[in-house]
Amino acid sequence: MADTRQRARRTEAAPSDVVIFGPTVRTTLAVAATAAAGDMFGLPAYWASGAALVGGIGTALADVREGASPAALVYRFSCWCGSGAWLTYALLDTPWKLNTWAALGVGALTAAVLSRIPARDGERIRAATTSSALVLGSNARLAQEWEARIMRVVHMRVRIEEVQRWSNGAGYSLLVDLPSGGATRDRLASAESNLASDAKLRNGCGVEVTKGPNRGSAWMHVSTINLLGEILDYPAEYAPRSILEPVYLGGYRNGAPASVPLRELAGLITGQRGSGKTSLLHALTAGVGLCTDTVVLHIDLNGGGMSQPWLDAWLEGEVDRPPLGWAASNMDEALLLSETMLAIVKDRKRSTRRIKKQANASLLPVSAALPYYLIMVDESAEAMSPTSNDPRVAKLRANLEEIQRIGRNEAVNVIFSGLRATADVVSPNVKKQSGFRVGMFVQDEEELSYLFGWNKGISLDDLDGAGCGFVQFDKDRPRPFKAAFLQPLQIGEISTTISARRTDFDPRAIAVARALTGDAFDTRFDRMRADFADPEDDDDLDLLPLPAPSAPGQLPQSPLAQAGGFPLAWENPNSIAAQATAPKQVALSAGGGEVPEVIAAALAVLDGLGDDRIHSADLAIALGTTMDKLAAALRPFGVTTLPNKFVRNGKDRRGYDRADLTAAAERHRNRGGQEAVLVGAASPTTPPSDSPTPPLGESPTPPTSPGGP
Numbered sequence: 001m002a003d004t005r006q007r008a009r010r011t012e013a014a015p016s017d018v019v020i021f022g023p024t025v026r027t028t029l030a031v032a033a034t035a036a037a038g039d040m041f042g043l044p045a046y047w048a049s050g051a052a053l054v055g056g057i058g059t060a061l062a063d064v065r066e067g068a069s070p071a072a073l074v075y076r077f078s079c080w081c082g083s084g085a086w087l088t089y090a091l092l093d094t095p096w097k098l099n100t101w102a103a104l105g106v107g108a109l110t111a112a113v114l115s116r117i118p119a120r121d122g123e124r125i126r127a128a129t130t131s132s133a134l135v136l137g138s139n140a141r142l143a144q145e146w147e148a149r150i151m152r153v154v155h156m157r158v159r160i161e162e163v164q165r166w167s168n169g170a171g172y173s174l175l176v177d178l179p180s181g182g183a184t185r186d187r188l189a190s191a192e193s194n195l196a197s198d199a200k201l202r203n204g205c206g207v208e209v210t211k212g213p214n215r216g217s218a219w220m221h222v223s224t225i226n227l228l229g230e231i232l233d234y235p236a237e238y239a240p241r242s243i244l245e246p247v248y249l250g251g252y253r254n255g256a257p258a259s260v261p262l263r264e265l266a267g268l269i270t271g272q273r274g275s276g277k278t279s280l281l282h283a284l285t286a287g288v289g290l291c292t293d294t295v296v297l298h299i300d301l302n303g304g305g306m307s308q309p310w311l312d313a314w315l316e317g318e319v320d321r322p323p324l325g326w327a328a329s330n331m332d333e334a335l336l337l338s339e340t341m342l343a344i345v346k347d348r349k350r351s352t353r354r355i356k357k358q359a360n361a362s363l364l365p366v367s368a369a370l371p372y373y374l375i376m377v378d379e380s381a382e383a384m385s386p387t388s389n390d391p392r393v394a395k396l397r398a399n400l401e402e403i404q405r406i407g408r409n410e411a412v413n414v415i416f417s418g419l420r421a422t423a424d425v426v427s428p429n430v431k432k433q434s435g436f437r438v439g440m441f442v443q444d445e446e447e448l449s450y451l452f453g454w455n456k457g458i459s460l461d462d463l464d465g466a467g468c469g470f471v472q473f474d475k476d477r478p479r480p481f482k483a484a485f486l487q488p489l490q491i492g493e494i495s496t497t498i499s500a501r502r503t504d505f506d507p508r509a510i511a512v513a514r515a516l517t518g519d520a521f522d523t524r525f526d527r528m529r530a531d532f533a534d535p536e537d538d539d540d541l542d543l544l545p546l547p548a549p550s551a552p553g554q555l556p557q558s559p560l561a562q563a564g565g566f567p568l569a570w571e572n573p574n575s576i577a578a579q580a581t582a583p584k585q586v587a588l589s590a591g592g593g594e595v596p597e598v599i600a601a602a603l604a605v606l607d608g609l610g611d612d613r614i615h616s617a618d619l620a621i622a623l624g625t626t627m628d629k630l631a632a633a634l635r636p637f638g639v640t641t642l643p644n645k646f647v648r649n650g651k652d653r654r655g656y657d658r659a660d661l662t663a664a665a666e667r668h669r670n671r672g673g674q675e676a677v678l679v680g681a682a683s684p685t686t687p688p689s690d691s692p693t694p695p696l697g698e699s700p701t702p703p704t705s706p707g708g709p
């Protein structure tokens with residue numbers, strides 16, 4: 001179909017005979033007229049040779065600059081030499097002889113016949129463009145400009161076969177035909193950065209070279225508007241899917257979705273602190289968790305930050321089970337998890353032979369009844385460091401590496417995430433086994449080289465701060481991308497969706513786990529609850545400072561919008577308009593005065609929403625705290641969640657009622673702030689009643705910037 005279209009365009013654009021022969025006839029008449037006039041006025045013959053030589057050299061230089069093909073260059077130079085030679089001869093003798101005019105006629109005919117050679121140069125570029133006359137002109141110019149640029153920078157005489165403008169307006173792609181003689185795509189790719197600088201692209205924009213339709217061709221993607229500086233919201237569309245489909249990570253510069261085929265590819269994610277690794281792990285947890293044939297397991301030995309937001313709704317009793325099949329936040333639990341999963345992989349190798357045979361598949365067919373397990377390991381240094389002296393670390397590392405090595409077919413996969421790809425964080429084996437690699441933003445280009453190898457031509461200038469990175473699949477070149485961003489409120493939403501519909505460990509895996517661990521497998525959720533829940537008896541909770549809601553001016557502004565209303569243009573992987581899921585911005589109503597700050601803030605949130613009820617998760621997010629802490633802060637004032645769930649935004653959950661909050665404020669006023677005094681007395685850190693209380697979520701010292709420019 002595409003071929004047919006292209007052929008049709010070529011036919012449309014083919015120059016007519018009039019177009020080809022016209023210039024030849026005009027040039028011949030001009031040469032004849034010059035000869036006649038020169039003869040009449042006695043013009044010396046050397047003027048003719050000199051003018052022809054200068055004209056020939058000038059045309060050849062212009063052709064080289066514009067990247068004309070060698071054949072076209074030789075043709076045009078020969079035309080100048082032929083005309084010059086004839087004119088010189090005619091002026092030396094006389095043009096008024098039959099043989100002399102006949103020689104000019106033969107020369108003109110030869111030139112006309114061969115004139116298709118240079119015409120083909122323009123033809124192929126015109127053929128590559130769309131039918132719009134306006135676009136045709138600019139695309140042809142663009143093609144010529146890049147042919148000349150590649151000649152100048154890479155010394156390759158390429159042909160641009162096709163120009164495709166991106167529908168989001170942020171750049172274009174060029175189909176490059178490499179010259180014969182063994183020129184490789186890699187040579188072109190290694191000059192990506194040089195080409196971007198020659199083209200004077202804006203900061204954050206760049207050139208990317210990817211595979212073309214054959215080995216002698218390449219696609220060159222040129223971004224002219226920096227989409228990586230934009231926030232890309234995770235799509236608010238949670239339809240059930242399968243791990244056999246690629247999992248959505250974010251977007252490439254041209255707005256196309258960046259997705260990873262995780263059924264068979266193990267992964268490694270690196271990036272300095274604050275680069276957006278955890279956010280990317282959230283996107284992966286969401287993408288894999290929403291599949292109906294998967295179970296996600298987390299290991300995070302550095303405080304469990306990766307798992308916490310996913311477990312909050314379950315810890316608050318909003319759902320009956322966690323969205324994660326297992327989450328380990330300490331070494332003992334991680335060891336138990338890794339040993340269990342290793343035993344499951346080994347058992348699957350034996351027990352699933354018949355299933356594979358029946359399905360006539362070499363790869364284990366996964367389903368809700370026989371799920372795929374993904375183990376995600378955050379902060380790998382704690383879990384995996386080959387230089388650690390702790391024998392438990394060595395054991396955990398050995399287990400996870402073995403699972404990664406042998407678990408592909410059996411559908412048990414591992415993704416590691418760490419600060420660096422150096423041997424002190426992950427062993428070289430993990431790097432080798434990981435067919436899916438991500439290098440998030442770093443300050444030092446060397447860090448990317450540890451992961452992707454040296455001399456890959458990738459440059460930090462291609463990235464634009466936290467959330468940006470390079471992604472590589474197998475041996476493909478690393479490509480810049482922007483990870484999709486999940487706000488805590490959206491994690492809460494997705495976690496309840498996953499909890500409600502995810503599959504569970506298959507019966508055979510449960511039997512293996514029980515045989516290995518005894519009760520420990522069945523009681524893992526109890527331990528998770530103990531590890532991840534907030535302490536119940538924290539008397540300071542009601543004194544938590546209230547958050548200062550961000551004013552709209554503090555929200556990140558789209559540079560595209562600033563630049564003149566250019567529409568934000570990330571393609572939605574599900575072709576469904578993504579909805580922004582940022583927490584609602586609310587203004588604190590005045591009059592906290594005698595009313596406890598937490599009650600005043602909750603009422604302000606309801607005012608902002610224009611509603612009388614709010615789900616606990618939504619209120620906690622709006623106040624920048626957890627549901628546990630919020631419940632504990634409201635309890636002393638007699639405010640608890642309503643006994644029954646209610647529906648908001650299509651979700652049926654528990655939450656708070658405005659009437660309870662107003663009644664609490666009233667009671668508090670009438671009692672002269674008695675509850676606060678009682679609660680506050682428990683803590684020596686209680687501020688005096690007349691000192692201004694900092695807002696909930698705001699720390700006494702301002703948090704430092706998360707790194708990255």
Ligand SMILES: Nc1ncnc2c1ncn2[C@@H]1O[C@H](COP(=O)(O)OP(=O)(O)OP(=O)(O)O)[C@@H](O)[C@H]1O
Nearest residue numbers: 272273274275276277278279466467483484485706
């Ligand atoms: N995809 C993204 N889009 C926009 N901003 C992002 C994105 N990812 C991260 N950020 C910003 O960067 C901050 C740090 O992100 P994150 O916590 O994921 O980094 P990290 O690499 O895991 O850091 P650490 O190692 O310290 O935990 C976030 O709070 C957010 O402000």
